Amino acid sequence: MIKKLLFLTIIVSLALTVLPAHAVPGYNPHQGDYFNYYDVINLTNSTGASYGYTEHETVNGIERMNQVFVNGTVASNYTYTWNWSNSSGSTQNGKQAGNFTWSSASLQYVKGNDSQTGYVKPLYVWFYMDNSTQPSGTFRVLNTPMTVTSTSYSYSLASQNRYVKAIRAQGSGGYQRNYGGLFNAAYTYTTYSDPSTGYIIGYDYVEQDTSSTASFTWTETLYVTTTSYPLTAGAGPSFLQQYLGLIIGLAIFIIFIAIIIIVIVAVSRRRRSLPKHTYSQVPIAPPQIDLTPKQPPVQQIVIKEVVKVKCKYCGALIDSTVQACPFCGAPRT
Secondary structure (H helix, E strand, O other): OHHHHHHHHHHHHHHHOOOOOOOOOOOOOOOEEEEEEEEEEHHHHHEOOOOOEEEEEEEEEEEEEEEEOOOEEEEEEEEEEEEEEEEOEEEEEEEEEEEEEEEEOEEEEEEEEOOOOOOOOOOOOEEEEEOOOOOEEEEEEEOEEEEEEEEEEEEEEEEOOOOEEEEEEEEEEEEEEOOOOOOEEEEEEEEEEEEOOEEEEEEEEEEEEEEEEEEEEEEEEEEEEEEEEOOOOOOOOHHHHHHHHHHHHHHHHHHHHHHHHHHHHHHHHHHHHHOOOOOOOOOOOOOOOOOOOOOOOOOOOOOOOOOOOEEEOOOEEEEEOOOOOOOOOOOOO
């Protein structure tokens, strides 16, 4: 009986050694897993003492899992090349490579890392998470606590021009950046991981840096280009979501044109209702002033003298101008 119990204890111990230490078992990294990635880093929106200054950097890299041990430790190596330039005309480029180990159980770097500097320990890997983590579940990326917001997010993978299903998580934080002076940096980190493996598909990093004399924005966008494991196709946005911006823009344009037409019609009607003005080129004579005294006209009395003669027949006095006597009717002459 004792031997049987001892045998069962040994079997259980071996099983615990082989099983990963995840709180909820998820995908275990495999030897030969790898992904290639492309990273774009920009410094923009400079103000104050650094007004107008910009930087641009691109990175092409690969992370490869070379060996997986029973305790979950993964021996890996990394290689990347980079090209950097700024608005002052300076350019630089280079290549870096190395080996490191990390734990798929604790998700922390064990020995060395893939060229991560400026972080404090414990330092968590940026390229892998427990794919069994559910919405509202938490984990860490480098030094940032992350919260899963979706386990079926449709991520637009620019390198393959398609949507793939992803675990979306987001976190934020702050620190002091020494970049030609001390800046207070506040950032938001959004990651997209493969639901079937937990490996990174892409991330967006946005950081705002401010000091007493200057400020700038630091952004970083990374996405995988090829992977050793298949990515699950995503649904992508609906037709309405895809063209929502265009539809809204068109509606605003139509409303704008309608307002212009209404204003033109209103102004035109107003002009037609106003009375027309007539202009005369005939000068208006000034008022005449009558200086004649206002007196009644003088009446003139004309006295007419008439010569009287005697009628030869009856002797009556008659006018010398008549032809016959008004008394007897005899002719005057």
